Amino acid sequence: MATVSENVEKVECGLDARRRVLNLAVSTVLLETGFDSADKMSLETLTEILQCFFTEIGNSARGFCELSGRVEPVLNDIVMGLMNMGISIQGIEQYAARPNRHVIQPPQQATAPRTPAMLSAGAKAKPAPHIPFHLPPLPDPHAYIRTPTHKQPVTEYEAIREKAATQKRDIERALTKFLAKTSETHNLFNTEDNQVYPLIACKPTFPAYLPCLLPTDQVFDFDELEYHFQVANRTEDMPTEKKDQSDNEGDNGGDNDNANNSQSENQDNAAPSSPERSKT
Known part of the structure; x- marks a missing residue:
């Protein structure tokens, strides 16, 4: 155009x-x-x-x-x-050839607007000897040489925390505005438009104690329980003396378990022999 x-x-x-x-x-x-x-x-x-x-x-x-x-x-x-x-x-x-004729001066040539020179980036490379001379010259190097334009990632702790806080604040504001426009709101001032300082309406359940009385299925996460058990019984961060004591307690507990098991086996073996003794 x-x-x-x-x-x-x-x-x-x-x-x-x-x-x-x-x-x-x-x-x-x-x-x-x-x-x-x-x-x-x-x-x-x-x-x-x-x-x-x-x-x-x-x-x-x-x-x-x-x-x-x-x-x-x-x-x-x-x-x-x-x-x-x-x-x-x-x-x-x-x-x-009349004597009183007037000569008209030729119009002045208007100055042609000068076209601005093209900006060049870098020095043009000379063509290689295998390239024929009748071919056009090579363009600027930035036109065919790869130049990275992406920015380096920010690794500073302060900048990352500031960016995360900014994103969190923006998300909270957007969510608040969305809820204020899509749900019921209260207003601090009695105006016609009710758009000044809108407050998100709170919808309490009635009666408030009803959710506590309703029966619900309790789901146990066995993986999570096992993880908490391992964390509670870990001994890596304990002092050496307490660690030895816990190891000894574990060994003693193992011996006691073995003794209890042997006693229970003896009792089982001795139970059938009692009727024979009574007969004799």
Whole structure:
């Protein structure tokens, strides 16, 4: 879109420049004829007639040029165009050499806007000897050489804690706003819109003691219980003396268990022999 608008502006500027030259030529002819002033509408009409006349002559000259098998028209093509329009060219040299004619100065060339130079990053590398010379030069190095653009991760403790606190605060604010918009709210002030300092409504259960009286299934997590048992009975962080005592207690407990087991076995073995003794 930008290119089309620029081209349209250039064409309009060129048309305005040519129109001004034709307007100046008509004004000069009017001055030579004896007029001191002219109406704007009349001047524009004469300028339009002159422009149409030149356009018709140009089209006729181009037609005769193409019929002759040429690309660019010459003076004879223009003469043939004038004769085709019924205009005689006799006396045109005397009219061009008239004494009181005014010379129109050529319009000044407008300075073309300077295109800014392209920014270059780094020094361009010379082509390798195996690359032919007729190929275009290589672009800037940043166009084909890999350059990392990602930022290094933040590893500072203070920055990480600050970022975590900021994220937590933002989440809390967003959740509070969401609840305030989607659920019932109370207001500190009696206003119509009830949007000033909204308070999230608390919904207590009635009666409040009912959840405590309702029976629920108690689920035991055996893995968690085993973990707590291991943590409670660990001896890595205990002093050496207490650790030895606990080991001794564990050994004594093992001996007592063995003794109890042996006693129970003896009692079991002795139980069937009692009836035999009673018989004897």
